[in-house]
Amino acid sequence: MSEPNQCNCGGDRRGFLKKILASAIGAVLTLVPAAAGLRVLLDPLRRKTAAGGAVLVTSLEALPADDVPRKFSVIADREDAWNKFQRVPVGAVYLRRTRGGKLEALNVVCPHAGCFVDFNAAKEKFICPCHNSSFAMDGKIADASSPAARGLDSLEVEVRNEREVWVKFQNFEAGKAKKIPV
Amino acid sequence: MKRILDWLDARVGWRKLTHEALYENVPGGARWRYAWGSTLVFCLMVQFVTGIFLWMNYAPSSQTAWESVWYIQNQVAGGWLLRGLHHMFAHAMIVLMALHLMQVVIDGAYKAPRELNFWTGLVLLQLVFGLSLTGYLLPWDQKGFWATKVATNLLAAVPVVGPALLKLVIGGTDYGHHTLTRFFALHAGVLPGAMIALLVAHVALFRRHGLTAKLPKRKPDAPFWQDQVLKDAVACLAVLVTVLFILVKPRLFGHGAPGIELGAPADPTEPFSAARPDWYFLFLFQFLKYFPGQSEVLGAFVIPGLVFGLIALMPFIGRWKLGHRFNVWFLFTLLIGAGLLTVAALREDGTNATYVTAVRQADRDAERVRELAGSPAGIPVSGAVTLLRNDPLTQGPKIFSAKCVSCHRFGGHDGLGGVPKDLQSASDLKGFASREWLTGLLDPTRIGTTNYFGATRHGSGKMVKFVTKKVAAFTPEKREQLGKVIVAVSAEAGLKSQREVDGREVKLIEEGRGLFVEGVGCAECHAFHKPDPDASGPDLTGYGSRAWLVKFISDPAHADFYGERNDRMPAFGKDGMLSAEQIGLVADWLRGEWYGAESVEALKR
Numbered sequence: 001m002s003e004p005n006q007c008n009c010g011g012d013r014r015g016f017l018k019k020i021l022a023s024a025i026g027a028v029l030t031l032v033p034a035a036a037g038l039r040v041l042l043d044p045l046r047r048k049t050a051a052g053g054a055v056l057v058t059s060l061e062a063l064p065a066d067d068v069p070r071k072f073s074v075i076a077d078r079e080d081a082w083n084k085f086q087r088v089p090v091g092a093v094y095l096r097r098t099r100g101g102k103l104e105a106l107n108v109v110c111p112h113a114g115c116f117v118d119f120n121a122a123k124e125k126f127i128c129p130c131h132n133s134s135f136a137m138d139g140k141i142a143d144a145s146s147p148a149a150r151g152l153d154s155l156e157v158e159v160r161n162e163r164e165v166w167v168k169f170q171n172f173e174a175g176k177a178k179k180i181p182v
Numbered sequence: 183m184k185r186i187l188d189w190l191d192a193r194v195g196w197r198k199l200t201h202e203a204l205y206e207n208v209p210g211g212a213r214w215r216y217a218w219g220s221t222l223v224f225c226l227m228v229q230f231v232t233g234i235f236l237w238m239n240y241a242p243s244s245q246t247a248w249e250s251v252w253y254i255q256n257q258v259a260g261g262w263l264l265r266g267l268h269h270m271f272a273h274a275m276i277v278l279m280a281l282h283l284m285q286v287v288i289d290g291a292y293k294a295p296r297e298l299n300f301w302t303g304l305v306l307l308q309l310v311f312g313l314s315l316t317g318y319l320l321p322w323d324q325k326g327f328w329a330t331k332v333a334t335n336l337l338a339a340v341p342v343v344g345p346a347l348l349k350l351v352i353g354g355t356d357y358g359h360h361t362l363t364r365f366f367a368l369h370a371g372v373l374p375g376a377m378i379a380l381l382v383a384h385v386a387l388f389r390r391h392g393l394t395a396k397l398p399k400r401k402p403d404a405p406f407w408q409d410q411v412l413k414d415a416v417a418c419l420a421v422l423v424t425v426l427f428i429l430v431k432p433r434l435f436g437h438g439a440p441g442i443e444l445g446a447p448a449d450p451t452e453p454f455s456a457a458r459p460d461w462y463f464l465f466l467f468q469f470l471k472y473f474p475g476q477s478e479v480l481g482a483f484v485i486p487g488l489v490f491g492l493i494a495l496m497p498f499i500g501r502w503k504l505g506h507r508f509n510v511w512f513l514f515t516l517l518i519g520a521g522l523l524t525v526a527a528l529r530e531d532g533t534n535a536t537y538v539t540a541v542r543q544a545d546r547d548a549e550r551v552r553e554l555a556g557s558p559a560g561i562p563v564s565g566a567v568t569l570l571r572n573d574p575l576t577q578g579p580k581i582f583s584a585k586c587v588s589c590h591r592f593g594g595h596d597g598l599g600g601v602p603k604d605l606q607s608a609s610d611l612k613g614f615a616s617r618e619w620l621t622g623l624l625d626p627t628r629i630g631t632t633n634y635f636g637a638t639r640h641g642s643g644k645m646v647k648f649v650t651k652k653v654a655a656f657t658p659e660k661r662e663q664l665g666k667v668i669v670a671v672s673a674e675a676g677l678k679s680q681r682e683v684d685g686r687e688v689k690l691i692e693e694g695r696g697l698f699v700e701g702v703g704c705a706e707c708h709a710f711h712k713p714d715p716d717a718s719g720p721d722l723t724g725y726g727s728r729a730w731l732v733k734f735i736s737d738p739a740h741a742d743f744y745g746e747r748n749d750r751m752p753a754f755g756k757d758g759m760l761s762a763e764q765i766g767l768v769a770d771w772l773r774g775e776w777y778g779a780e781s782v783e784a785l786k787r
Contacts, residue, residue, distance in 0.1 A: 019408045025415035032422060033228040036267055037235030039260035046259065082246075082253040084560030 049182055054166040057093060057105075060159065065101055069094040069119050069126075069137060071108060074169045093155060093167055094119060094126070096137065105157035105167045106139045112148035114174045126152060149177040204407035207392060210399030212409035215289070218282035219388070220414035221421050225275045226381065228422075229313075230374065232268040237370055240320070242362040245565035247322035248447040252555055252566065255444050262441030266429040269442045272317060274421050275310055276462045280517065283307070287496065287513050290506055291394035297497040299391065302384040304494055309377050316369035318460060322362065323445030324544060328457030330365075331357060336470075339479045357450065446547035447567040455540035458531070465523035468530075489516065539600065550576055553778045572763075575778075578771020581764050586611075589750065591633075597771075607637040608749070614772050615675035615726025620668045626654035639749040644707060645719065652703065663697045667704060670694025675726030678774050698722075709742075720744060731769040735760070 057072045073092050078085045094106045106126075110117045115130035125142050126135040134142040139152035156168040173180040191197050208216065239258060241250040254261035283303070286292055292300035319330040337348045353360025404410070433440040459467050466486065473481035492499075492512065499505040531537045547570060554569040555561050562568055570576045579597035587596040589608035596602045610633040613619040622628045629649045630636050640646060656664060673684045673691045684691065699705045707719040714721075720743040724730040733740065736755025739748035754760040760768070770776060 015408060018412045022408050022412040022415050025412075025419050029224060029415065029418050029422060032426075033231045033267055036260060036264045037231050040235050040254070040258050040264045041238065043258045043261070079560070082249040082257070082555070082561045083563055084558075085563070 049171075054156070054158070054168045056160075056164055057095065057167045058165050060097075060163045060165060063095055063097050063103075063165065065097040065099055067096060067098055067137065068121070069096040069104075069106070071119070074167065076169065091169060091171065092116070093169065094152075095157070095165060095167070103157050103159065103165070104138065105155040107153040107155055107169075107171065109153070109171060109174075110148060111150050111153060111172065111174055111176075111179075112146075117152065149175060150179065153179055202389075204405065204411070206389065206406040207403055208406055208410045209393055209395035209403050210397075211401035211404040212413050213396060213400075214413055214417070215285055215396060216393060216410060217414045217417035218278060218285050221278050221417050222275065222282055223381070223385075224418040224421065225271050225278060226377070228267060228271045229275070232264055232271070233370065233374075235264055236268055240366075242320070242366040243359045244322060244362060244448070245563070247320060247362050248444075249555075249561050249566050251321040251323075251444060252552070252561075255441065256552065256556065262439070263429065266441040267425065270425040270428055271421075272314055273460075273462075274425055276314065278421070279307055279310060284513065284517070286394075287509055289394050289396055290500065292497050292509075293500045293506075294497060296387070296391050296394070299384065299387040300497055301494060302380050302387065304490070306377065306380050306384060309373055309380065313369060313373050313377075314460065314462070316365045316373065319365050320362070320369060321444055322448045324448055324452070324454045324547070325445045325457065327357065327448030327450075328454040329459045330361075332457055333459060333463075336478070336482045339482055341479065443548065444552075445544060446551045446570060447565065449567050449570070452570075454544065455536050456544045458527075461524065464527040465520040468523040468527035543598070547576060557777050559777075572767075573776060574767045574770035575776040577764070577767040578776075581760065581768050582771070585754065585760060586768075605637075606632050608751070609634050609638075611772055615672060616677055616680060617668055617672045620672050621665075624649055624653060624664060624668060626650045639747070643747065648703070648707075656702075660702060663701045666690055666694035667698050667702050668694070670698060671704075671722055671725055674722065674724050674730075675773065677726070718745075718747075726773070728766070728769050728773060728775070731772065732762075732765050735765045735769065736762075 055074055055076050057074060062072075063070060071092055071094055073089045075087050076090045078088050078090050092108045094108055096104050098104070108116050110128040110130065110133055112128065112131055112133050115128050117126040117128045117133070117135065119125075120127050123134075124137055126137075126139070128134070128146075128148070131147045133146035133148035135146075135148075135152045136142040139154055141148060141151050153170075153172045155170060158166050160166050171182050173182055236254065239250060239254045239261070241247065251265070254265055256262075286300065286303065315330070315333060319326045334348060334351055337351060338344045340347060349355060351361075351364065353364045429442070430440045432438040458464065466482075469485075470478060470481045493516075496509045500509055550573065551566055551570050554573060555566055579592070582590075582592060582597035583600065583602070587602040588604045589606070591602075591606045591610040591612075593612035594610065623634050626649050628634060629646050630641060635641050635643070635646050653664065669687060670691045671694070672680065673687075673694075676684070695711070698710050704710070704722070705714070707717060708714075709717040709721040709723065711723050720734075732755075734743055737753040738744050738751040739746070739753060744751075752759055755762065755765050
């Protein structure tokens with residue numbers, strides 16, 4: 001490239017102003033599309049989980065008072081971006097009735113990394129198939145070497161109309177020692 | 183800081199690169215006419231940025247493409263702006279490309295040694311057209327779908343390989359998921375990739391040969407930075423401001439939401455007479471109208487190919503004496519010709535009643551589906567297209583105008599606001615079964631008009647005689663009783679528009695029911711809430727309700743209705759002229775039973 005014949009168009013001050021102006025306009029040109037894109041990118045941050053009320057999960061007849069946890073699907077309305085689903089499975093819970101008649105509900109999601117735990121009837125424990133966390137029947141961590149930071153998440157459960165089992169279904173942030181609803 | 187920069191410079195050599203980039207020589211100093219190329223690079227940059235963010239929200243399949251775009255447009259914060267920028271900058275690129283090409287040809291910048299420069303530019307132009315064409319389909323709305331269908335179907339006209347080529351492009355024998363996945367891969371992957379490669383070559387060659395100075399030089403040479411950069415930046419800013427202005431214009435002038443439109447979702451079963459390519463392809467669309475039958479391949483491929491070939495040969499033509507003049511003249515003729523064809527296309531459409539109606543209907547459908555998609559029920563997994571297909575407000579008038587208006591009317595028109603060609607020869611069904619409608623039916627001065635029984639066989643029937651003779655002679659007391667009967671019969675319909683008042687007037691309705699049987703004399707011919715084997719008129723139990731209407735439309739000559747006295751009304755259901763769903767849609771529409779908007783008219787902006 002040949003060296004240009006520098007022109008002194010109006011002196012240094014004018015040149016400086018032009019430099020400032022060109023840079024400023026350049027910044028606007030970059031920022032407008034970038035900001036429009038970033039605003040859309042960050043849109044998920046303003047979304048919140050719809051506060052779910054209690055849902056009917058099963059009846060007491062399906063839940064003998066024998067201490068043994070049983071798994072039930074939770075059917076509720078769900079929203080996925082533009083689609084709305086009515087009465088679809090949104091998760092699952094382990095329910096059990098103790099011999100003393102107490103009703104307990106646990107979310108099946110392992111609080112470590114979110115896998116679904118299995119109930120092993122022989123060992124009387126919940127075992128996570130992913131990283132071997134194990135939980136006692138009441139949901140507490142059974143083995144100190146479990147990578148899970150807390151026990152299985154208990155859920156509010158109540159009996160309505162003498163036989164219907166209603167659970168307030170919620171998911172919680174994985175990996176934390178405290179239960180924080182997502 | 184300086185040490186870090188030095189370290190980086192020793193490895194990357196950024197100082198030299200920056201110097202080369204900024205101190206490129208501008209012969210004769212900065213000029214506005216050199217800014218076109220930069221505005222195009224700016225547009226491309228905007229398209230890359232906005233495109234990638236759109237990509238994060240877009241789902242290419244025939245049940246999610248429109249839906250995800252609707253979501254971007256209406257639910258995501260700032261989504262309308264992002265999509266608007268991407269859309270409008272695509273248009274801006276076409277305009278700027280034409281201007282850039284003109285400037286290059288006028289200034290002779292295509293001549294040796296810049297032939298490759300010119301040719302890469304021409305390929306870039308084709309790529310931009312390719313991006314426009316593929317991008318037009320992606321929202322999967324009626325307009326994009328039908329326009330793309332027409333455009334791609336032209337491929338089939340290519341000799342020998344045409345049909346195979348078409349299958350490859352649309353991903354099968356029909357338009358659907360694979361058309362979208364392919365177009366999207368082309369639009370967001372293949373074409374932009376090719377574009378970057380060619381743009382690098384284009385700019386590198388431009389740098390190698392330098393700017394083509396416009397002679398005579400007005401000023402001494404100057405570096406690119408800062409005078410030319412400033413001019414380029416201002417030109418880009420002008421493009422940006424223009425685009426933003428167009429996007430917010432609807433809000434500034436108070437007509438509607440900002441941003442760009444999104445049509446109704448693509449429906450391959452719903453003909454769309456408003457299908458047109460985008461404005462920059464209209465000239466080609468118009469051009470094709472002049473090629474009858476099998477000669478279409480001439481208009482679609484051969485002639486455009488020859489013209490483009492001639493443009494590509496410009497660097498050689500330009501070597502001859504007068505060659506440059508020919509090139510300039512040729513390009514202008516071409517642009518003026520394209521302009522005239524575009525004007526012709528627009529004028530033809532403007533006076534084409536079918537097209538105008540189709541556009542109006544398209545606007546209405548677009549508006550309606552937006553309302554439905556935003557309803558609490560939302561968009562079903564089967565896609566937004568089913569929202570319109572199952573919507574009484576959308577389908578009712580369409581079915582009515584196709585099947586019912588050879589006799590009936592709806593508020594004096596065909597349901598869609600048009601005037602039917604057949605004369606009205608049966609009742610006007612707007613507000614059917616409402617108190618108002620029944621009041622008219624039982625009005626001695628109105629029952630004999632065409633809006634009720636006037637033009638039918640029933641015009642000389644028992645009902646008309648009853649109303650014109652007996653009702654006309656009613657005492658004020660009887661007239662009041664009749665009013666109560668009207669309220670009671672109308673309540674049978676359970677119309678949405680009367681639900682509130684019906685709920686308030688339970689006692690009045692009860693009274694009216696009693697008077698129906700003993701009082702004004704309706705029960706002499708009509709059955710009402712109990713079987714009456716002697717009834718000669720239609721059974722009015724549940725009159726105007728959905729079940730009653732569906733049954734009536736299915737078979738008006740049924741013993742519960744007109745029986746043998748039925749006039750010309752066909753048994754739409756029994757004879758299979760309409761499906762059960764269609765009859766249900768018409769019934770719901772006549773009853774005003776739909777989500778949201780007051781009426782079809784209310785949908786018009």
